Amino acid sequence: xxxxxxxxxxxxxxxxxxxxxxxxxxxxxxxxxxxxxxxxxxxxxxxxxxxxxxxxxxxxxxxxxxxxxxxxxxxxxxxxxxxxxxxxxxxxxxxxxxxxxxxxxxxxxxxxxxxxxxxxxxxxxxxxxxxxxxxxxxxxxxxxxxxxxxxxxxxxxxxxxxxxxxxxxxxxxxxxxxxxxxxxxxxxxxxxxxxxxxxxxxxxxxxxxxxxxxxxxxxxxxxxxxxxxxxxxxxxxxxxxxxxxxxxxxxxxxxxxxxxxxxxxx
Numbered sequence: 001x002x003x004x005x006x007x008x009x010x011x012x013x014x015x016x017x018x019x020x021x022x023x024x025x026x027x028x029x030x031x032x033x034x035x036x037x038x039x040x041x042x043x044x045x046x047x048x049x050x051x052x053x054x055x056x057x058x059x060x061x062x063x064x065x066x067x068x069x070x071x072x073x074x075x076x077x078x079x080x081x082x083x084x085x086x087x088x089x090x091x092x093x094x095x096x097x098x099x100x101x102x103x104x105x106x107x108x109x110x111x112x113x114x115x116x117x118x119x120x121x122x123x124x125x126x127x128x129x130x131x132x133x134x135x136x137x138x139x140x141x142x143x144x145x146x147x148x149x150x151x152x153x154x155x156x157x158x159x160x161x162x163x164x165x166x167x168x169x170x171x172x173x174x175x176x177x178x179x180x181x182x183x184x185x186x187x188x189x190x191x192x193x194x195x196x197x198x199x200x201x202x203x204x205x206x207x208x209x210x211x212x213x214x215x216x217x218x219x220x221x222x223x224x225x226x227x228x229x230x231x232x233x234x235x236x237x238x239x240x241x242x243x244x245x246x247x248x249x250x251x252x253x254x255x256x257x258x259x260x261x262x263x264x265x266x
Contacts, residue, residue, distance in 0.1 A: 001260040003196050004155060005171065005179035008032040010066045011120070012144045013046040014056040015217060016172055021255035024199050024248050027126055027141040028149035029177055031060045035078075036092065036099070036144040037110060040117045044092040044144070047212045050114060052220040064122070068109065076109050078102055081122050090121055092129075092144060100124050135205040136247045148245035150177040151207055152188065157242065160185035164229050172217045173226065174209070174243055180260050186234075188244045192266040197258035200249040203266075207243040 006019040012033045023030035037045045037053070047053050058066040061077070069075040081100035090099050099121035101107070107119045123129070123143055131140045131148055142149055153176040162168035171179055178196065180188070191203040209230065215222050230240045 001180050001182035001262075003178055003254060003256055003258040003260055004181040005176075006254070006256050007175075007177055007179075008060065009175065010058040010060050010064075011035040011037065011056065012044065013037070013050075013053045013212070014058050015054055016175065017058070017060060019256075021253055022177075023253050024251050025126070026149075026248060026251060027143050028145060028248075031064060032177065033144040034064050034123050035066065035102075036090065036121055036123070037114075037118050038088070038090050038121055040119075042088055042090045042119075044090065045114075045118060047215050047220075048210060050116075051215045051222050053114070054215055054217045054220050056110075056113065068106070070113050073109065073113055076106060078106050078120065081124070088119070088121055093146070095129055097123065097129050097144075098125065131247075135245075136202070140247055148204060149248060150201070150246040151243050152176060152178045152180060152194075152201075152203075152246050153243040154183050154185075154188050155179060155181040156183050156185045157188065161226060161230065161242070164233075165225055167225070169226055170217075173213045173215070175212065175217075176243060178246070178254070182260070190265045191244060191262050192264040193249075193262075194246075195259075195261045195263055197252070197254045199252045199254055200263065201246040202249060203244050204247050205245045206241040207245055208239045209242050213242075 007016045008029050008031050057069045064080050066078045085100040088101050102120040110118050129142050131142045153174050194201050234241050
């Protein structure tokens with residue numbers, strides 16, 4: 001099998017950024033979801049409620065800085081907030097995390113585009129948020145992801161799904177970090193440990209899918225697919241699954257074209 005595609009999302013729930021290579025940190029890929037947009041009550045915001053967040057491009061710059069762009073607005077550079085920046089206690093799912101707030105200029109830019117008062121925050125402490133120890137090793141750290149350091153999907157599973165859809169969808173709907181080719185459809189269901197290049201990952205939990213998969217990432221239009229069709233053959237205990245959550249067992253670099261090997265099956 002081959003690592004076919006590689007993505008990060010510098011700001012949670014904004015547009016994907018294609019990578020040729022990426023550094024694997026204990027909490028995920030370098031630069032992935034270190035930033036998050038919150039509302040005026042410091043609660044996290046996503047495409048679940050604001051689909052046009054998908055139209056925000058956050059191009060990574062050195063040191064977790066980003067360049068923001070969106071239709072109808074001039075691009076703006078976002079520097080990492082310094083030690084004197086305001087610290088905000090933000091909520092993401094069941095977690096409460098301290099994060100530093102971006103500049104007023106950046107927050108105004110985002111608020112104007114999204115049509116509501118928002119703030120952009122940066123996770124400055126890489127050890128401040130832990131994943132669910134029910135599935136991952138206790139002490140596993142994460143950034144502003146929904147639950148686990150990385151998400152893996154496969155080309156074969158998407159092809160199988162697309163055969164069942166009246167209009168095929170791209171892999172971007174599932175917002176993966178790593179996309180693998182060369183396995184059978186949904187072969188990833190049986191993976192327990194895999195190696196990508198020289199890095200070993202634990203395959204800890206299937207990924208439950210939400211309404212973000214129904215948002216066209218290039219237009220922000222929402223439909224009923226692929227959730228409706230996935231529900232017909234990938235539903236278990238009331239939840240729909242596509243892809244696998246990964247936890248790195250070591251750090252290093254992975255790149256497109258790396259060999260992917262299953263070390264253990266479930």
